[in-house]
Amino acid sequence: MIKEVVTSSTEIARAMGVTIKYFFTKPVTHQFPDEPVEVYPRFRGRHVLKRHENGLERCIGCALCAAACPTDCIYVEAAENTDDERYSPGERYAKVYTINMLRCIFCGYCAEACPTEAVVLEHDFALAEYDRWDAIYPKERLLEPHDASKVVVVRDDEVFVNVSRWGKK
Amino acid sequence: MSDNTVTLIIDGHQVTVPKGTLIVDAAKQIENEIPVFCYHTKMDPVGMCRMCLVEVGTPAINRETRQPELDEAGKPVIRFFPKPMTACTTPVSEGMVVKVDSESALEKRKGILEFLLTSHPLDCPVCDKGGECPLQDLTIRHGPGNSRFDYEDKQRFPKRYPLGDLIVLDMERCIICTRCVRFQEEIAHDPALAVENRGRRAHIVSYTDPVFDSHYSGNTADVCPVGALTTRDFRFGARSWELTNAPSVCNHCGVGCNTVLSTRTGQIKRIMPRQNEAVNEVWICDKGRFGHHFNGSPNRLTTPLVRKDGELVEASWAEALDLVGQKFAAIKEAGGANALGGIAGARLSNEDLYLFQKLFRDVIGAHNIDHRVGLSATLEDETAYTVGVGCGTDLSRTGKGAAILVIGSDLDQEAPVLYLRVAGAAAKRGARLINAGGRQTKLDAQAQTSLRYRYGTATHLALGLLASVVEQKLVDEAGIEARATGFAELKKALQNYATAKVADVTGVDAEEINAAAKAFAEADNGIIIFGLEAGNDSALRAALEALALVTGHAGEADNGLIAVLPHANSRGAADMGVVPDRLPGYAPVDGEAGLSAQEMLAGESGLKGMLIAGVDPAAESEAYQAALEGLDFLVVQELFLTETAKLADVVLPVKGAAERDGTFTNLERRVQAFDIGVPAPGLAWADWLVLVAIAGRLGAEWLYASADGVMAEITQQVPLYAGMEFENLTAPVSLERKTSHYIYEGMSFTADAREGVQWPTLAENNAEGGPKLPLRFIEPAPVAGDEDGFTLVGSRFLYDGGRLLAESQVVESRIRQPQILLSKLDAQRLGVANGDEVTVSQNGVSVALPVKINRMVAEGTAVAPRNVAGRPVEKLVGPGGVYATVKVEKT
Ligand code: SF4
Ligand code: SF4
Ligand code: SF4
Ligand code: SF4
Ligand code: FES
Secondary structure: HHOOOOOOHHHHHHHHHHHHHHHHOOOOOOOOOOOOEEEEOOOOOOEEEEEEOOOOOOOOOOOHHHHHHOOOOEEEHHHHHHHHOOOOOOEEEEEEEEOOOOOOOOHHHHHHOOOOOOOEEOOOOOOOOHHHHHHHHHHHHHOOOOOOOOEEEEEOOOOOOOOOOOOOO | OOOOEEEEEEEEEEEEOOOOOOHHHHHHHOOOOOOOOOOOOOOOEEEEEEOEEEEEEEEEOOOOOOOOOOOOOEEOOOEOOOOOOEEEEOOOOOOOOOOOOHHHHHHHHHHHHHOOOOOOOOHHHHHOOOOOOOHHHHHHHHHOOOOOOHHOOOOOOOOOOOEEEOEOOOHHHHHOOHHHHHHHHOOOOOOOOEEOHHHHHHHEOOOOOOOOOOOOHHHHHHHOOOOOEEOOOOOOOOHHHOOOOEEEEEEOOOOOEEEEEEEEEEEEEEEOOOOOOOOOOOOOOOOHHHHHOOOOOOOOOOOOEEEEEEEHHHHHHHHHHHHHHHHHHHHHHOHHHHEEEEEEOOOHHHHHHHHHHHHHHHHHOOOOOOOOHHHHHHOOHHHHHHOOOOOOOOOOOOOEEEEEEOOOOOOHOOOOHHHHHHHHHHHOOOEEEEEEEEEOHHHHHHOOOEEEOOOOHHHHHHHHHHHHHHOOEEEEEHHHHHHEEHHHHHHHHHHHHHHHHHHHHHOOOOHHHHHHHHHHHHEEEEEEEEEEHHHOOHHHHHHHHHHHOOOOOOOOOEEEEEEOOOOOOOHHHHHHOOEEOHHHOEEEOOOOOOHHHHHHHOOOEEEOOOEEOOOOHHHHHHHHHHHHHHHOOOEEEEEEOOOOHHHEEEEEEEEHHHHEEEEEOOOEEEEEEEOOOOOOOOOEOOHHHHHHHHHHOOOOOOOOHHOOOOOOOHHHHHHOOOOOHHHHHHHOOOHHHHHHHHOOOOOOOOOOOOOOOEEEHHHHHHOOOOOOOOOOOOOOOOOOOOOOOOEEEEEEOOOOOOOOHHHOHHHHHHOOOOOOOHHHHHHHHHHOOOOOEEEEEEEHHHEEEEEEEEEEEEEEEEEOOOOOOOOHHHHHHOOOOOOEEEEEOOO
């Protein structure tokens, strides 16, 4: 009986110790969205359709991203640029370009397939919506400008230094 | 080893092929694909691209003994040529050894590819050919991974250079294989393309007016092994791997070309040919390729319409059908079954047409049905039933030893792909082509004999040919004995058609008649093709039928008659008995025949109610319109709110051919099934389903649930269609036929190969003891004396004013507007130039038409397109007429 009281008290004291110890350490929780979150440079967040320096869209509507996508969540419809109405250099542009963010698994294959480096997975991950339909991003929402810097900070620690040792003991 | 075959060894495999086969084709038989760019099975080899280089060796011959040298093991020594050979131009020889995949051959091909790619742009991501591009595929398989060529030295050409309104050329992608140029020359016989300049500046040009003037231009985009030629219509429509492909059949003319509907998100993106050697080989015409936009058109009817207070307002199917049921029942009650009549268009499927006649005959109890209005009024045909071309006829192989007699048809306009095949048989394969017509047509260029008769004397010419055959003792006695009766009477009747006399009447040289008759009768196989301009004349059809039987060109493959009927299912409409005097399968009706379309639309027909499906008689003439306005109740099944639909009391929206399944019977009597490609707009129903519903409202209990269910009944009820279950029609062709006949290249889809089924004619049946055919002679109508004035011919043109084609904007500029084609001399005489207006009058009817000078039109003749806006020619020549003598004056 006494033995039981003693052991449980020490257990409680130990547990309290842990609590008290962490009470005085810096918390790991991020106060998101009041404070920005840090991500690694190669973090794959939501897609952005990039532009050339002159403002033209990089995307040429080739649908190779859609072909590479394992979840089939990209839909592209192409059309022809005219001299009066030009969206991208060359002949072809994406008239319709949508990504269903609910289906996307952020694998980045699309960015890898893109011949013009138009679609890029950037650092924004705050993709919650009140309506499921809003998770299907049309081209207007995907195109630059896009600013995630308020909530996302890219870490500057050198996490990829030892690339050559990956996979080895 | 027989004398006509050669045995050789390709990459260690022995193969035996006919003499003269090229190495590429021999290799294909053992599924060894030798890479090619410029070679195309349907065209003559040129050896331009050098992609097909292989190592070739032949048995060494000892110069002294003239015997093959043998090695120690007693095997013949093979001596290889010092340089690689092009497999596409080298015919096989006995004992030849070919190394396709030897190191040296691979090295050479790699070099060729690097060379071809020196100036090729990196366009694959934006190129319509990407994903089904032979250059892409072969580069992956054989090519070097990179180029040593200096980027700055690349050739620059304009991108997206329009070759006419339909085709876009990207010269940077072109590899100068000249397949497109050769297709236009050898196959389309429209040399509209050419290569200009040489070496690295060589490029493709077209100097015709309008640019790239051909009915077949779309095929060049198919044969182009790269994305240099693409169609304006499909341009950037989808990537090839995103397309869903449904096998279909073209619904624009009677040839019945096999097609593939490539669809994406419920829309047709493009139409491609589907190979069927018996129908269209690998080609389709531009009307078939670009005329599909009616399917997804925003102008389509999407809901039933009912007339309320003089206005057509939207209604539910139940409401519309109830009204149809009530009104039809009331009209029948009051005026008897014969107060009701129906006209069905020949664009409907066999299932629709069968139920259409069944509705009228079984449920309503009237024979007042017909399909012969508009273009269908110009030619009907019952000879297909007796002496139509034999089952197994294959115009893609017709050649030496065969004769083809074309009468009164401008095939290039009436049945484009049939033109390709007939022209090919004559120009490429050596068939004897006799083109008889009232005016010069494109086919004359390939014909060895052109017989130019006076309009209205086609029947005399046919009888003259027949009499000449008898006269020259070229009759096939045994054939007549086996198949026909009444030869003695026919012979007697023909005495009035001695060649000299016929020559006098028709204006054709007597010598030529005799020579043509001889050539046709003596040929091993003979096919007679007759079309719209021969006139809707039963005397002509009887004469041609007799000509086929008397010369023994009936009842066998590659022999017999083909009528160039206007619509996709004109043949089926006749087969299904949508005529007032014949039941399905050409049995005559019991008792009195019903009213024909002309009678029903005559105004005093006594009809109170009509059902019109898929035709637009109101657009034909004001008289028809008045007759339809005079009806108590008119129901129209249509895709669009046509002139006729505007007069209707109830309009029922139906599905287009791409939105439903069914079968068409083409002009060679081949029944072909088509599949569903895209969803229908709104509440449209298939025509057969509408008919089932109407029958239900009239008290019948029809239990058809699908088009193949209706076909199942047709196979039972119509003996001709006994073998036409959907399982048969959609059965894939045999593997053997596939390897020997079919080519797959440059397309992302595996061509779902089905060939359809032909029904046998009486002439074929009587080879197996069926009833004999009477040789008929019908006195031709007397030939009108020479009147002063022009002979105005109402001709059919491919791009006419049909409602379906009007929805395809890409071909808009090619659609014929009302006009009159005159020879240059006549125009000068009248003092008119291109675009000036003339007044054309006959019997008090006169219309004003703009002039177009055309070098094909002879002096004294004027040609005007039928079936165009306002139907001006039909006013002058009559609804079923073809020609008239008219006055032409400057306005
Ligand atoms: S990240 Fe992966 S799943 Fe998401 S769109 Fe790109 S390819 Fe598709
Ligand atoms: S994002 Fe890239 S891969 Fe996707 S369609 Fe545009 S250019 Fe092509
Ligand atoms: S356009 Fe195409 S088919 Fe014509 S020559 Fe060039 S590559 Fe060949
Ligand atoms: S020839 Fe006739 S059936 Fe063939 S594609 Fe042209 S219109 Fe269609
Ligand atoms: S395919 Fe033989 S040379 Fe072009």
